Amino acid sequence: MAKKEQAPDSAEKRVIIRTIGMKKLYRKGGQETAALRGVDVEIYTGEFISVMGPSGSGKSTFFNMIGALDSPSEGRVFIDEVDVAQLTAEELAFLRCRKIGYIFQSYNLIKYMTALENVTTPMAFGGVPDDDARKRGMEILGLVGLRERWFHRPIEMSGGQQQRVAIARALANQPAILLCDEPTANLDHHTGQEILDILQKLNKECGVTIICATHDHRMMNVCDRLMWIRDGSIERIARRDEVHVELAGID
Amino acid sequence: MKHIDVQPQPVLSFGRTFAIALRGVQYRLFRALVTVAVIAVAMAFLMNILSESLFKRVVAVAVRDEIRVSRQADHWIARLSVPQTAEEVIDDLAAAEPGTPASRELARFSGRDPAAIEQAGKQAAQAREYFRFFDDINYGRRRVLIGNAAGIGIFERLQDPEAQARFFESLGQMRAVRFIATPDGFRAFLASWPALREVVAAVREGQRQGIGQLHAKLDGRTVMAALADAEGAFGEAVRQAGFVLEPEEATSLAKQIRLSEHRHFIEDSLNVPEVRKAVAARKDVLPGDVSLDMIWGLLGHPDTAAWYRDLLAQHTSPPPGLDGDRLHEVARARGRSKLMVRAELITMGTGGGFMNIGPRMTWLAFVSMLVCTVGIANAMLMSVTERFREIATLKCLGALDGFIMTVFLIEAAILGLVGGVAGTLIGLVLGLGRMLAVFQSLLLELFPGGLLLQAAGISMVTGIALAAVAAAYPSLRAARLAPMEAMRIE
Numbered sequence: 214m215a216k217k218e219q220a221p222d223s224a225e226k227r228v229i230i231r232t233i234g235m236k237k238l239y240r241k242g243g244q245e246t247a248a249l250r251g252v253d254v255e256i257y258t259g260e261f262i263s264v265m266g267p268s269g270s271g272k273s274t275f276f277n278m279i280g281a282l283d284s285p286s287e288g289r290v291f292i293d294e295v296d297v298a299q300l301t302a303e304e305l306a307f308l309r310c311r312k313i314g315y316i317f318q319s320y321n322l323i324k325y326m327t328a329l330e331n332v333t334t335p336m337a338f339g340g341v342p343d344d345d346a347r348k349r350g351m352e353i354l355g356l357v358g359l360r361e362r363w364f365h366r367p368i369e370m371s372g373g374q375q376q377r378v379a380i381a382r383a384l385a386n387q388p389a390i391l392l393c394d395e396p397t398a399n400l401d402h403h404t405g406q407e408i409l410d411i412l413q414k415l416n417k418e419c420g421v422t423i424i425c426a427t428h429d430h431r432m433m434n435v436c437d438r439l440m441w442i443r444d445g446s447i448e449r450i451a452r453r454d455e456v457h458v459e460l461a462g463i464d
Numbered sequence: 465m466k467h468i469d470v471q472p473q474p475v476l477s478f479g480r481t482f483a484i485a486l487r488g489v490q491y492r493l494f495r496a497l498v499t500v501a502v503i504a505v506a507m508a509f510l511m512n513i514l515s516e517s518l519f520k521r522v523v524a525v526a527v528r529d530e531i532r533v534s535r536q537a538d539h540w541i542a543r544l545s546v547p548q549t550a551e552e553v554i555d556d557l558a559a560a561e562p563g564t565p566a567s568r569e570l571a572r573f574s575g576r577d578p579a580a581i582e583q584a585g586k587q588a589a590q591a592r593e594y595f596r597f598f599d600d601i602n603y604g605r606r607r608v609l610i611g612n613a614a615g616i617g618i619f620e621r622l623q624d625p626e627a628q629a630r631f632f633e634s635l636g637q638m639r640a641v642r643f644i645a646t647p648d649g650f651r652a653f654l655a656s657w658p659a660l661r662e663v664v665a666a667v668r669e670g671q672r673q674g675i676g677q678l679h680a681k682l683d684g685r686t687v688m689a690a691l692a693d694a695e696g697a698f699g700e701a702v703r704q705a706g707f708v709l710e711p712e713e714a715t716s717l718a719k720q721i722r723l724s725e726h727r728h729f730i731e732d733s734l735n736v737p738e739v740r741k742a743v744a745a746r747k748d749v750l751p752g753d754v755s756l757d758m759i760w761g762l763l764g765h766p767d768t769a770a771w772y773r774d775l776l777a778q779h780t781s782p783p784p785g786l787d788g789d790r791l792h793e794v795a796r797a798r799g800r801s802k803l804m805v806r807a808e809l810i811t812m813g814t815g816g817g818f819m820n821i822g823p824r825m826t827w828l829a830f831v832s833m834l835v836c837t838v839g840i841a842n843a844m845l846m847s848v849t850e851r852f853r854e855i856a857t858l859k860c861l862g863a864l865d866g867f868i869m870t871v872f873l874i875e876a877a878i879l880g881l882v883g884g885v886a887g888t889l890i891g892l893v894l895g896l897g898r899m900l901a902v903f904q905s906l907l908l909e910l911f912p913g914g915l916l917l918q919a920a921g922i923s924m925v926t927g928i929a930l931a932a933v934a935a936a937y938p939s940l941r942a943a944r945l946a947p948m949e950a951m952r953i954e
């Protein structure tokens with residue numbers, strides 16, 4: 214993995230995710246809910262960005278769109294300057310498998326697989342041989358503190374443990390982008406901090422772009438920028454130092 | 465910094481796909497067992513129908529000849545007692561291929577040459593078509609068209625020009641009735657009817673004379689008694705009277721007649737009080753309760769048959785040749801013919817249709833197939849739809865649409881195979897058991913192994929194919945959706 218070369222505020226910022234007029238309407242039984250009402254945002258390579266917003270404001274929906282998991286009702290999404298709508302099914306699968314890691318709010322672990330198999334499945338899809346996959350899977354499980362629990366099925370684990378398996382799975386193929394939907398929501402203070410340290414390490418040392426939805430205020434201390442979503446629109450985007458200045462000002 | 469270059473995702477090997485599918489089946493073993501049970505029941509139903517029909521089919525084919533032989537005696541007694549009706553002669557004329565014994569016999573009775581008989585045969589075939597038409601239309605219409613005439617009476621009645629004109633007028637007004645020929649065709653037939661009538665009359669007259677000639681040679685015997693000598697002088701007399709009696713037929717006819725004589729003798733022996741008393745004593749019942757079935761039961765064993773033979777010798781004068789072994793043989797032949805009659809009854813309507821099991825059974829098999837399809841489709845649909853979330857997750861992790869399809873097809877094939885094999889075996893055992901109860905030993909003689917194997921193959925392949933097709937549709941649908949769209953479907 215390459216060393217981080219650019220600061221987000223350096224002169225030549227490279228855009229890795231760009232959305233233009235992105236909207237999402239959910240239709241259900243004739244009723245329409247606007248989950249996103251036109252989002253224009255640019256996220257830079259190697260950036261660690263926190264997404265804040267009240268429940269139901271559209272964070273998860275935003276993640277699904279920029280992670281190429283769902284198609285916007287209107288507008289466009291570019292990942293590394295490639296229009297997602299133009300990709301074939303195979304290319305989308307490749308993108309989801311190796312370039313983006315997802316940590317879902319509801320974990321979405323595969324029920325009939327052990328912790329280790331859950332982690333190695335994306336590796337299998339990526340063509341990693343079984344033995345290598347198992348070895349790397351154990352390493353990643355060790356990273357999230359679950360090395361001893363590799364043979365457990367999801368139902369045999371606590372919520373926090375499942376969340377850590379979900380994190381480990383997201384890291385399986387060393388993605389360039391990590392989308393985390395409340396990765397510390399079910400973890401105690403200590404474990405949460407460990408996860409934050411891992412994320413920060415990945416960001417600083419490996420240059421992984423991290424986009425993280427959270428209500429956790431510790432996240433403010435590690436991120437480069439903060440983004441607030443309210444009612445499906447971006448309310449505000451600011452650099453961390455600006456926000457800290459403000460907070461200091463209020464004090 | 466990580467750079468993104470997008471390429472197509474490689475396809476996962478079949479081995480690993482299979483392993484993942486197998487894990488899924490293992491995990492949902494209970495759910496899978498329910499699905500397997502549904503498939504098994506459906507396939508058992510299909511296989512049961514197929515196997516029973518096949519058993520019936522082979523039995524039907526096998527008993528046909530034996531039954532014809534057993535009816536030979538009745539057939540000949542009737543033939544040698546009275547001439548046939550005009551309609552029967554027409555049937556024979558229509559059925560007689562030129563050059564066959566039947567055709568020669570008709571020529572001889574009527575005193576016509578073979579060409580004339582062939583010509584008459586063609587007319588007779590038409591006449592039969594018209595008979596069938598008039599038999600099929602309803603009573604009211606028939607009444608309007610031909611009054612109360614029946615059989616050849618119809619043609620006689622329509623010889624009258626006035627009646628013929630009325631007939632065609634009424635027929636023209638009956639829009640719903642489709643006449644089988646053009647009016648001109650029927651007119652031509654009616655015009656040629658007198659010629660056919662003459663041939664028929666000549667045949668009947670020939671038969672009447674032949675029968676008269678033969679009855680003079682009966683010497684006070686009944687026709688049946690005389691036919692016991694079908695291989696000897698009486699058989700010769702039958703031939704001289706104009707009937708065609710082939711030597712092999714004479715042999716089997718004589719055998720039949722002897723068998724039926726012996727059978728009647730045994731049945732009559734029950735009316736001898738001493739015999740009845742002796743059987744009652746042996747069976748420990750009142751003489752009045754002794755039944756024929758008891759006698760046949762006794763004759764079923766060689767030892768008791770010998771005992772009965774002594775009894776008969778004491779109190780009656782048995783015909784020559786009716787010893788203990790023969791008594792036993794007659795009892796067996798009777799059992800066999802009862803089995804034949806039952807087999808004929810049960811196997812009625814086989815032949816034609818799918819695998820020659822008869823149109824009715826083909827229809828049943830088809831309906832059962834539909835039921836299977838619906839049942840299996842439902843089971844597979846449920847097991848796929850409840851897993852849309854899993855499909856969506858796998859897609860998020862980089863699974864190709866083809867991988868998801870393959871996983872579900874493999875799973876369906878496994879369930880279909882297990883259910884299909886189990887169901888086929890259950891259906892076969894049930895069918896075999898039921899048919900064994902009906903046909904007994906007859907079935908084991910004729911066991912249609914090859915055909916059953918074919919049927920088993922058909923129902924197993926059907927099970928697997930139905931399961932696969934039923935799983936293919938919903939999983940294809942789920943696989944094609946964007947992952948989050950699939951996840952929203954619950």
Ligand SMILES: Nc1ncnc2c1ncn2[C@@H]1O[C@H](COP(=O)(O)OP(=O)(O)OP(=O)(O)O)[C@@H](O)[C@H]1O
Binds near residue numbers: 271
């Ligand atoms: N499948 C759906 N059908 C209809 N409406 C939906 C659907 N999914 C989300 N929504 C609506 O879209 C809006 C945004 O939902 P989203 O899940 O993105 O919120 P969120 O910011 O992630 O909230 P939370 O912090 O609680 O996770 C909500 O109002 C929600 O009701």
Ligand SMILES: [Mg+2]
Binds near residue numbers: 273274318394
């Ligand atoms: Mg959410």
